[in-house]
Amino acid sequence: MTIEKKAYRAAIVHSIADPAEVVVEASYEYFEDGLMVVENGKITAVGHTRDLLGSLASDVEVVTYTDALITAGFIDTHIHLPQTGMVGSYGEQLLDWLNTYVFPVERQFADPGHAAEVSDIFIKELLRNGTTTALVFGSRHKESVDAFFTAAEKLNLRMIAGKVMMDRNAPDYLVDTAESSYVDSKALIERWHGKGRLHYAVTPRFAPTSTPEQLTLAGQLLTEYPDLYMQTHISENLKEVEWVKALFPERKNYLDVYDHFKLLGERSVFAHGVHLCDQECERLAETGSAIAFCPTSNFFLGSGLFNLPMAERHKVNVGLGTDVGGGTSFSILQTLNEAYKVMQLQGAKLSPFKSLYLATLGGARALRLEDKIGNLHEGTEADFVVLDFNATPLLSYRMKQATSIEEKLFVLMTLGDDRTVSETYSAGVLVHKR
Structure with missing residues (x-):
C-alpha cells in the first residue's frame, strides 16, 4: 500500500470536551505554532511544531499556513x-x-x-x-x-x-x-x-x-x-x-x-x-x-x-x-453568530469554546462519531478546515487587535463566513480551496 504522508503547520485548536462538563481550560487544546501529521487519511500526530518537526522524515511535505487557524471540520x-x-x-x-x-x-x-x-x-x-x-x-x-x-x-x-x-x-x-x-x-x-x-x-x-x-x-x-x-x-x-x-x-x-x-x-x-x-x-x-x-x-x-x-x-x-x-x-460560523444572540436574549452566555464544541465535537457526539471526527486526536479521520484570518479587510484588521485564542475564535464566529474558509479537507484530501 502506498503511504501518503503530509504535515500541516499553522495555529491549531480543537475541542476535546464539553465546557459545560469540565473547566474551560480543559475543554480544548491549542498550539500557537502547531503541526498536524496526516497519513493515509488519518491524523497520526498533532502538537507543537517544536516537538514534532524534528521527527518527520526528510521527504514529508510540510504545508505551512500563515495568519490561519486549523480546526476540525x-x-x-x-x-x-x-x-x-x-x-x-x-x-x-x-x-x-x-x-x-x-x-x-x-x-x-x-x-x-x-x-x-x-x-x-x-x-x-x-x-x-x-x-x-x-x-x-x-x-x-x-x-x-x-x-x-x-x-x-x-x-x-x-x-x-x-x-x-x-x-x-x-x-x-x-x-x-x-x-x-x-x-x-x-x-x-x-x-x-x-x-x-x-x-x-x-x-x-x-x-x-x-x-x-x-x-x-x-x-x-x-x-x-x-x-x-x-x-x-x-x-x-x-x-x-x-x-x-x-x-x-x-x-x-x-x-x-x-x-x-x-x-x-x-x-x-x-x-x-x-x-x-x-x-x-x-x-x-x-x-x-x-x-x-x-x-x-x-x-x-x-x-x-x-x-x-x-x-x-x-x-x-x-x-x-x-x-x-x-x-x-x-455557514456554521454565521450559525454560531446567531446562537450567541439566542443565548444573550435569554440572559445566558455562549463562550467561544462552547461554540467550537457545538460546531465540531458536540456534533460528533450527537452522531456517535467522536471516535472518527469532530476533533484532531491521533487516529481520527483527517477532516479539517483552514480558516483565514485575512479573509476580509475588516476581519484582518480586527484580528490584529485580538490577543488570545478565545478572542480570535469569537471574532471568527461573529465576522466570519464562507470567505473565511480557505481550505477544506476530507480524509486528508483537499475537497475545497477558496
Whole structure:
C-alpha cells in the first residue's frame, strides 16, 4: 500500500470536551505554532511544531499556513437538501412556510437530473463553508437520496441522509404511503448504508405528516438495522406542538409520540426542540438521543429561542444545525453568530469554546462519531478546515487587535463566513480551496 504522508503547520485548536462538563481550560487544546501529521487519511500526530518537526522524515511535505487557524471540520446536524433552491424565502411561520415554499420545491426531486444538479450545488456549499459532515433530509423521493449519496461518495465524505417519510397532511403530489416509505427506505439502506463513509437515517418528517402506521414501520427499520440513524423534527413551533396534541391526544407530550413508536435511541437526532419541557429532556438523556440546535431558522421563522442551559442541565447531547432552507446560511460560523444572540436574549452566555464544541465535537457526539471526527486526536479521520484570518479587510484588521485564542475564535464566529474558509479537507484530501 502506498503511504501518503503530509504535515500541516499553522495555529491549531480543537475541542476535546464539553465546557459545560469540565473547566474551560480543559475543554480544548491549542498550539500557537502547531503541526498536524496526516497519513493515509488519518491524523497520526498533532502538537507543537517544536516537538514534532524534528521527527518527520526528510521527504514529508510540510504545508505551512500563515495568519490561519486549523480546526476540525464542521458538523451540521440538521439541514435539508431540497430546500437549497428556496433558502431565504420571505415572511411565513413554520406551517404556512412549508405549504407555500417547501413542498413545491421538494416536488421537483422526483426528477433524477434535478436531484443530481442540486446535490452538486449543495455539497459544494457545504464544503465552501467548512462543513465536512452533515445529517441531511432528502425529499420523499428515493432519487434525492441516491443523487446525494452518489455525489458524496465521489469525494469520500462522511455523510448521513435519508428519504423523508410523509404519508398525510401534505399535498397529494408529495405523500408516500406507510408501506412504500418502508420499502423505499429499505432499498436505500441496502444500497448505501455503510458504503464507504456513508450512513442512512430513517427520516419521518415530523409527527403530523406521518400516520401511526408509518411511524410503526419507521421503528421497525431501526429494529432491523440497529446501527441506523433516525432524524426528525420536534417542538419547533407552538402551533405545531398544539397540532401534535390534537393528532395524538393519548400521548403525554410531543416526544412521547416518538418514544411510543420506538424512535428514540443513541443515533436519534431531533431538530429544534425549542419548546421542550424538563420531562422530555430527561427522556432524551436517558435514551442517548440528541437535539440539533438551529438558531438561524428559529429566528427566521419566529419559532422561539432554544434553551441550551436546560439541555445541558439534563446532559442531553446537542449539536448545531444550519437548517437550510429555514436557516438562512450554510455557514456554521454565521450559525454560531446567531446562537450567541439566542443565548444573550435569554440572559445566558455562549463562550467561544462552547461554540467550537457545538460546531465540531458536540456534533460528533450527537452522531456517535467522536471516535472518527469532530476533533484532531491521533487516529481520527483527517477532516479539517483552514480558516483565514485575512479573509476580509475588516476581519484582518480586527484580528490584529485580538490577543488570545478565545478572542480570535469569537471574532471568527461573529465576522466570519464562507470567505473565511480557505481550505477544506476530507480524509486528508483537499475537497475545497477558496
